[in-house]
Amino acid sequence: MKAGAILAAVAVAILLSIPIIAAGNNFVITLGFIFSVYIILALAWNIVGGYTGMLNLGHAAFFGVGAYTLALSTGAGIHPYIGVMAGGLAAVGLGLLMSPLLRLRGDYFAIGTLSLAEAIKVAVLNIHAYGIRVTSYEGLGRVENYYFVSAVLVAVGATTYLLQRSRLKLALVSIRENEVLANASGINPLKYRVIALLLSGVFTGIAGGIYGYNLLYIPAEHVFSIEWTIIPLFMVLIGGRGTLTGPLIGSFIYLGIYYVLQFTLTEISLLAFGLVVVLIIKFMPQGVIETLFIRTLRIKRVSII
Amino acid sequence: MLDTAAIEVENVSITFDGVRALDRCTLRVEKGESLGIIGPNGSGKTTLLNVINGYYRPEDGRVMIFGRRIDGLPPHRISRMGVGRVFQVTNVFKNMTVLENIMAQGVWMKERKNLRSRALEIMDLVGLPRNLKDELAGNVSGGQQKLVDIARALLPQPEILMLDEPVAGIHPIIKEKIIEVVDRLRRDGKTLMVVSHDIPSILRMVDRLAFMNAGSILMVGDPDEVRRSSKVVEAYLGV
Amino acid sequence: MIFPLEVLFGQLLVGAILLGGLYSLVTIGLALIFGVMRILNIAHGEFIIFGAYTAYWITSLMGVDPLLAIVLAIPVSAFLGYIVNRLLIRGVTKSFDAPIVSSFGLLLIMQASMLIAWTGDPRSIVTPFTAESIHVGPVLLPIIRLIAFAVSITILTLLYIFLSKTYLGRAIRAISQDSESAATLGIPVQKIQTFTFVLSTVLAGISGGLVALLLSFQPTFGPEFLLKSFVVLALAGVGNIPGVIAGGLILGIGESYGSFFLGSGLRNVVAYAMLIILLLARPRGLFGGRAVREV
Ligand SMILES: Nc1ncnc2c1ncn2[C@@H]1O[C@H](COP(=O)(O)OP(=O)(O)O)[C@@H](O)[C@H]1O
Ligand SMILES: [Mg+2]
Numbered sequence: 013m014k015a016g017a018i019l020a021a022v023a024v025a026i027l028l029s030i031p032i033i034a035a036g037n038n039f040v041i042t043l044g045f046i047f048s049v050y051i052i053l054a055l056a057w058n059i060v061g062g063y064t065g066m067l068n069l070g071h072a073a074f075f076g077v078g079a080y081t082l083a084l085s086t087g088a089g090i091h092p093y094i095g096v097m098a099g100g101l102a103a104v105g106l107g108l109l110m111s112p113l114l115r116l117r118g119d120y121f122a123i124g125t126l127s128l129a130e131a132i133k134v135a136v137l138n139i140h141a142y143g144i145r146v147t148s149y150e151g152l153g154r155v156e157n158y159y160f161v162s163a164v165l166v167a168v169g170a171t172t173y174l175l176q177r178s179r180l181k182l183a184l185v186s187i188r189e190n191e192v193l194a195n196a197s198g199i200n201p202l203k204y205r206v207i208a209l210l211l212s213g214v215f216t217g218i219a220g221g222i223y224g225y226n227l228l229y230i231p232a233e234h235v236f237s238i239e240w241t242i243i244p245l246f247m248v249l250i251g252g253r254g255t256l257t258g259p260l261i262g263s264f265i266y267l268g269i270y271y272v273l274q275f276t277l278t279e280i281s282l283l284a285f286g287l288v289v290v291l292i293i294k295f296m297p298q299g300v301i302e303t304l305f306i307r308t309l310r311i312k313r314v315s316i317i
Numbered sequence: 318m319l320d321t322a323a324i325e326v327e328n329v330s331i332t333f334d335g336v337r338a339l340d341r342c343t344l345r346v347e348k349g350e351s352l353g354i355i356g357p358n359g360s361g362k363t364t365l366l367n368v369i370n371g372y373y374r375p376e377d378g379r380v381m382i383f384g385r386r387i388d389g390l391p392p393h394r395i396s397r398m399g400v401g402r403v404f405q406v407t408n409v410f411k412n413m414t415v416l417e418n419i420m421a422q423g424v425w426m427k428e429r430k431n432l433r434s435r436a437l438e439i440m441d442l443v444g445l446p447r448n449l450k451d452e453l454a455g456n457v458s459g460g461q462q463k464l465v466d467i468a469r470a471l472l473p474q475p476e477i478l479m480l481d482e483p484v485a486g487i488h489p490i491i492k493e494k495i496i497e498v499v500d501r502l503r504r505d506g507k508t509l510m511v512v513s514h515d516i517p518s519i520l521r522m523v524d525r526l527a528f529m530n531a532g533s534i535l536m537v538g539d540p541d542e543v544r545r546s547s548k549v550v551e552a553y554l555g556v
Numbered sequence: 557m558i559f560p561l562e563v564l565f566g567q568l569l570v571g572a573i574l575l576g577g578l579y580s581l582v583t584i585g586l587a588l589i590f591g592v593m594r595i596l597n598i599a600h601g602e603f604i605i606f607g608a609y610t611a612y613w614i615t616s617l618m619g620v621d622p623l624l625a626i627v628l629a630i631p632v633s634a635f636l637g638y639i640v641n642r643l644l645i646r647g648v649t650k651s652f653d654a655p656i657v658s659s660f661g662l663l664l665i666m667q668a669s670m671l672i673a674w675t676g677d678p679r680s681i682v683t684p685f686t687a688e689s690i691h692v693g694p695v696l697l698p699i700i701r702l703i704a705f706a707v708s709i710t711i712l713t714l715l716y717i718f719l720s721k722t723y724l725g726r727a728i729r730a731i732s733q734d735s736e737s738a739a740t741l742g743i744p745v746q747k748i749q750t751f752t753f754v755l756s757t758v759l760a761g762i763s764g765g766l767v768a769l770l771l772s773f774q775p776t777f778g779p780e781f782l783l784k785s786f787v788v789l790a791l792a793g794v795g796n797i798p799g800v801i802a803g804g805l806i807l808g809i810g811e812s813y814g815s816f817f818l819g820s821g822l823r824n825v826v827a828y829a830m831l832i833i834l835l836l837a838r839p840r841g842l843f844g845g846r847a848v849r850e851v
Contacts, residue, residue, distance in 0.1 A: 113832075113835065122596065123835070126783070127787070127832055128832055130824070179424045182421045182424050185412075186424075189410035189411060194421065197421055197425075197469070198396050198397055198422070198425040199393070280672060287661070288661075289664070293658040
């Protein structure tokens with residue numbers, strides 16, 4: 013446990029010192045920013061996809077709604093960071109709208125959320141075919157945005173850490189494992205699933221907002237793109253779902269593979285990436301954490317909470 | 318108040334696709350007693366427990382717990398009134414650890430603290446070795462899963478516990494443990510309902526025995542008397 | 557606004573029905589795999605596009621008739637389906653989400669391969685009768701759409717007869733009801749699942765060939781067809797063929813009228829809205845009630 017705390021402290025220290033180390037190197041700061049956004053999304057997706065086991069294929073909608081809300085708020089003269097938080101709030105609203113879908117069986121939930129996200133995307137594209145411009149704010153630039161996103165990352169990490177130790181996790185995982193039995197133990201499945209979806213939504217909406225502000229231009233096609241669902245999903249599945257370390261490790265593996273492929277195999281990177289995904293699911297269906305660390309290295313599992 | 322029973326089932330009937338699973342079934346379980354139910358396969362024993370738990374709503378008749386009418390209430394409400402249940406089919410959350418399995422039963426409980434230490438105590442009580450606490454429940458033996466199942470039911474300290482075939486298909490060593498646990502609960506004054514085919518085992522867990530056939534309770538009384546009754550012998554040999 | 561009745565119930569409705577028939581065929585492959593193997597094949601659209609390209613290349617390189625090319629493309633789709641099932645699907649079918657993710661990987665592989673092999677240029681199959689129509693009263697019936705509709709409905713009817721009348725078809729249905737019981741009855745579950753998967757990819761391929769006759773297509777168009785199939789599937793409920801036909805027609809009608817009244821930009825929104833409302837109101841599908849025959 014001590015080792016974990018030290019590791020976490022070191023990670024946060026590195027996270028916060030990147031702009032200082034990078035010393036104005038925009039590429040490094042931007043890369044750090046993007047990576048942080050992806051990791052936030054992975055941890056947020058994991059709250060629903062990992063702990064409740066409901067495959068949310070509409071996650072991108074939270075992101076897009078967050079970005080769009082930010083753009084609309086700055087347009088109305090609101091401080092951008094308040095607009096970002098409003099993005100999180102809007103995503104919560106969307107989560108409430110989505111929550112009736114949580115009654116559905118797993119595969120229908122996947123279809124339903126995917127279609128809802130696509131519907132929202134098409135509807136937005138119909139209004140803004142290209143996207144909208146964001147009004148920039150004096151003194152809030154790349155570095156400030158980086159710190160903002162770091163704070164969100166730390167918040168979602170801490171939330172997951174606390175969730176790990178909460179009764180909420182017991183409820184979510186028991187519903188995932190056996191809904192009938194959980195219900196017989198006095199647990200109301202819908203209620204807990206909604207809580208998880210809203211938590212997942214708020215962080216993703218905020219991430220979408222800050223991402224949008226950092227871009228200063230919000231192409232609808234891009235912020236509502238399904239990649240904001242699929243990439244976090246891969247990160248979580250690669251690492252292992254329903255844990256804190258799984259999505260983190262998965263994110264690093266994913267980003268590593270992805271960027272290496274991008275720079276080496278530019279042409280066929282997507283193809284190679286598809287192969288990697290298929291192989292991981294085939295040979296490590298439980299994710300890297302379970303397969304490598306717990307089975308192969310025999311690291312002991314503990315009941316936390 | 319003196320005459321309220323723990324469980325009263327009065328003239329309860331229920332039909333599935335034309336099959337009368339319970340047929341004007343009547344039964345009374347006193348507070349603090351342990352009642353066994355025997356009867357041929359398909360005679361309605363599991364269905365009777367399911368009606369008391371609230372999984373099925375009787376078409377006819379009424380069910381009362383501590384004098385309060387409960388037929389029609391949802392299962393989680395009845396569960397929170399202090400009615401525990403161990404199912405015939407062993408049921409665990411396979412990808413959760415043994416300890417988490419037991420604690421899951423306490424998610425809704427008011428008491429915020431001590432959930433973990435209470436779960437550990439219950440592991441001791443049912444004879445689950447503490448070193449199993451971090452194993453995935455899906456990885457421990459079938460008998461141990463049954464113990465997890467029983468431990469989970471015991472976590473909220475229910476006044477009434479219903480066990481459906483708790484020793485069927487269980488390894489003899491664990492079976493012995495389960496019988497001991499149930500016997501201890503009986504001596505602690507819990508109200509128990511135990512369904513079993515295994516007559517030598519059930520005799521060690523109950524004070525009275527009921528015999529069920531074709532959806533009704535045909536006989537209740539002293540275990541030895543019921544066991545030797547010609548009605549019972551006939552029903553078992555006749556089928 | 558006032559629209560003449562003959563537009564609303566004539567040309568528009570006929571066009572919608574013809575389109576809907578094709579949507580049914582586009583969906584049936586997805587519905588079969590979902591019904592029998594409980595796998596949501598995210599790469600379904602790629603099998604359709606692959607079928608479109610195969611037919612396209614057969615007809616343009618070998619100069620054969622486009623309809624014959626669709627037939628000649630069948631073994632190619634079957635082979636691809638067999639390989640994919642062998643390498644990717646078998647063995648990962650235990651949970652519902654592992655196949656979803658691995659078929660998503662497949663989507664990436666197929667889409668990227670097709671882009672590399674055939675570029676992103678839009679293609680379409682041109683036939684001698686591409687621009688021809690028959691007049692029935694005031695209504696114009698494009699021949700090519702009529703053919704696509706007729707082929708779709710014929711194939712679905714044959715499939716229905718196959719599933720309800722033959723031993724193999726009954727075995728497939730038995731597995732879709734309960735694969736464990738089917739296994740204890742001596743039905744070779746794994747072989748039949750392989751057969752079903754191959755059959756599904758062949759059906760997707762044929763529908764792709766028909767799509768190529770009607771529209772121009774690109775390697776990236778797969779997901780669009782996947783989503784349309786989802787809508788029809790949700791309308792139909794798990795794999796019953798009459799439901800799939802009805803679902804396809806409803807989608808065709810909904811889309812056509814939706815884009816007529818709301819503008820073509822919202823065409824797909826109509827489809828998705830239909831889907832979501834349906835999922836919530838009838839989680840088992842509009843025609844997926846208990847009494848309906850399941851695949
Ligand atoms: N959910 C149900 N649906 C249909 N029939 C049922 C259901 N539950 C029980 N039955 C029928 O009710 C009868 C009694 O079953 P059960 O209570 O399980 O018997 P026992 O536990 O004594 O073996 C059986 O004929 C069984 O088939
Ligand atoms: Mg029984």
